[in-house]
Amino acid sequence: MTVPPAGGPPPGTPPAAATGRLLAIALPPFPDVLPGDDLGALIADALRAGAAADADLAPRRGDVLVVTQKIVSKAEGRVVDLRTVRPRPEALAFAERWGRDPRQVEVVLRESARVVRMERGVIVSRTHHGFVCANAGVDASNTDAPDLVTLLPDDPDASAARIRAGLAERLGLDLAVVVADSFGRPWRWGITDVALGVSGFAPLADFRGLVDTAGRPMHATVVAVADEICAAAELAAGKTSRRPVVLVRGAPLPSGDGSITRDVVMPEAFDLFG
Amino acid sequence: MTVPPAGGPPPGTPPAAATGRLLAIALPPFPDVLPGDDLGALIADALRAGAAADADLAPRRGDVLVVTQKIVSKAEGRVVDLRTVRPRPEALAFAERWGRDPRQVEVVLRESARVVRMERGVIVSRTHHGFVCANAGVDASNTDAPDLVTLLPDDPDASAARIRAGLAERLGLDLAVVVADSFGRPWRWGITDVALGVSGFAPLADFRGLVDTAGRPMHATVVAVADEICAAAELAAGKTSRRPVVLVRGAPLPSGDGSITRDVVMPEAFDLFG
Numbered sequence: 449m450t451v452p453p454a455g456g457p458p459p460g461t462p463p464a465a466a467t468g469r470l471l472a473i474a475l476p477p478f479p480d481v482l483p484g485d486d487l488g489a490l491i492a493d494a495l496r497a498g499a500a501a502d503a504d505l506a507p508r509r510g511d512v513l514v515v516t517q518k519i520v521s522k523a524e525g526r527v528v529d530l531r532t533v534r535p536r537p538e539a540l541a542f543a544e545r546w547g548r549d550p551r552q553v554e555v556v557l558r559e560s561a562r563v564v565r566m567e568r569g570v571i572v573s574r575t576h577h578g579f580v581c582a583n584a585g586v587d588a589s590n591t592d593a594p595d596l597v598t599l600l601p602d603d604p605d606a607s608a609a610r611i612r613a614g615l616a617e618r619l620g621l622d623l624a625v626v627v628a629d630s631f632g633r634p635w636r637w638g639i640t641d642v643a644l645g646v647s648g649f650a651p652l653a654d655f656r657g658l659v660d661t662a663g664r665p666m667h668a669t670v671v672a673v674a675d676e677i678c679a680a681a682e683l684a685a686g687k688t689s690r691r692p693v694v695l696v697r698g699a700p701l702p703s704g705d706g707s708i709t710r711d712v713v714m715p716e717a718f719d720l721f722g
Numbered sequence: 723m724t725v726p727p728a729g730g731p732p733p734g735t736p737p738a739a740a741t742g743r744l745l746a747i748a749l750p751p752f753p754d755v756l757p758g759d760d761l762g763a764l765i766a767d768a769l770r771a772g773a774a775a776d777a778d779l780a781p782r783r784g785d786v787l788v789v790t791q792k793i794v795s796k797a798e799g800r801v802v803d804l805r806t807v808r809p810r811p812e813a814l815a816f817a818e819r820w821g822r823d824p825r826q827v828e829v830v831l832r833e834s835a836r837v838v839r840m841e842r843g844v845i846v847s848r849t850h851h852g853f854v855c856a857n858a859g860v861d862a863s864n865t866d867a868p869d870l871v872t873l874l875p876d877d878p879d880a881s882a883a884r885i886r887a888g889l890a891e892r893l894g895l896d897l898a899v900v901v902a903d904s905f906g907r908p909w910r911w912g913i914t915d916v917a918l919g920v921s922g923f924a925p926l927a928d929f930r931g932l933v934d935t936a937g938r939p940m941h942a943t944v945v946a947v948a949d950e951i952c953a954a955a956e957l958a959a960g961k962t963s964r965r966p967v968v969l970v971r972g973a974p975l976p977s978g979d980g981s982i983t984r985d986v987v988m989p990e991a992f993d994l995f996g
Binding site: 457458464465466467468469470472473474508565566567570572573575578579630633634635636638639640641642649652653655669670671672673675676677679680682683684685686687691698699700711712713714719720721 | 731732737738740741742743745746747748791827829839841843846848853854898904907908909910911912913914915916925926929931943944945946947949950951953954957958959960961965971972974985986987993994995
């Protein structure tokens with residue numbers, strides 16, 4: 449919560465000053481992504497096409513590309529055909545009780561390192577990466593066939609790094625990359641987009657111990673910059689369109705080599721909510 | 723979480739299509755806000771001053787003004803002088819054990835309808851409004867005197883409505899208003915800005931049951947648009963500056979009369995994390 453418990457997040461991220469102006473632009477509609485597709489190449493193409501119509505889509509140093517998890521998982525072949533899945537008894541019982549697909553429940557349990565809550569039809573678990581989210585990130589909607597579900601990327605930081613390298617090769621420009629997904633949260637209705645993986649900047653801005661421009665101690669301690677970037681990108685792209693990539697300009701990127709699983713995911717020992 | 727439990731958030735908010743382009747601009751530095759100040763007037767002045775230097779700060783229909791809680795609380799006199807506070811024994815014991823100010827702990831307990839967690843020096847509670855956050859939103863930093871703490875506004879939706887009315891009177895334009903604060907969250911380090919109050923739009927975009935442009939069921943169910951707007955605004959303004967107000971343009975505002983406490987705050991009966 450606002451005051452991190454003893455220990456706190458990893459130190460070392462220098463603060464970043466806000467620019468006063470943030471711009472998020474969705475790239476033009478994207479083709480369907482297939483396993484093995486080179487996302488760096490597809491995004492470079494979309495940036496070129498977009499820049500022809502909107503000069504602001506010509507990428508600049510300091511820009512971030514926010515890529516939705518779904519196309520990353522598809523490109524990486526992180527897709528399961530439910531017709532190949534045999535549910536365990538626990539999955540059958542839960543699915544029966546709550547009107548869910550037992551094969552999907554089985555995949556959720558396989559993707560879970562530990563179930564945090566499994567009640568009222570909802571499964572909240574900690575994934576093998578350490579993310580705590582609904583259904584372990586297994587997603588049935590919006591795929592091209594009703595029996596296919598996507599899993600989260602195996603290593604979303606590495607996914608972001610690969611896209612970043614592909615973009616650098618094609619554009620001659622080192623752009624930061626974030627892989628984003630929509631997570632719910634306790635206590636408030638509605639989902640917001642957060643970062644699963646990052647490359648090219650540190651995802652937390654650490655202001656602890658600093659004073660503001662007026663010499664007063666800072667209100668905030670550690671700001672989840674990468675997550676806020678994903679939220680801004682979601683507003684630009686929306687859910688109804690086929691626009692899975694957003695360029696974000698003007699975000700205060702903390703310098704350093706970042707990782708979501710290492711820097712943002714709270715180890716269980718520090719967490720108060722099981 | 724991603725799949726709302728049975729019951730779910732309040733229905734009735736129509737979906738809003740994304741614009742493809744989001745812009746967030748911090749207003750120029752603000753004077754210190756004092757109890758009784760008219761925030762509508764101060765923000766209108768700052769918009770005029772800002773627009774002289776940056777034409778994008780000339781407000782347009784559909785823009786949202788994001789106002790940080792701190793100045794709203796100050797204007798409304800929601801400030802407590804800790805020198806007047808007598809801590810209860812529980813506050814003294816907790817403060818002693820964890821090196822905190824017992825008077826501030828006392829104020830936190832007074833602002834709490836129910837304590838959710840009180841351990842390792844951290845107090846997470848449900849406020850009288852229903853917000854679950856650290857320290858019941860009581861904030862000691864960034865005030866002008868070390869013994870003063872701010873409380874959350876008594877009715878942040880009403881605060882937003884008053885600012886909106888004040889702006890409409892001065893600008894002849896009905897702009898949406900959000901009151902924002904920085905909240906932590908379980909399972910992830912770092913704070914993000916979320917909405918405490920809203921006026922002029924519905925804070926949730928409800929896509930349940932709809933299909934996307936390709937005729938496929940929507941990935942997301944209910945998007946927390948107001949919270950994502952606050953996150954984007956935080957990136958533009960940052961924590962180090964005296965820029966407590968941000969203009970956000972291009973957000974897909976769901977139409978309707980909105981309320982954070984009524985629409986976004988999850989009733990305890992639906993919550994899985996006590």
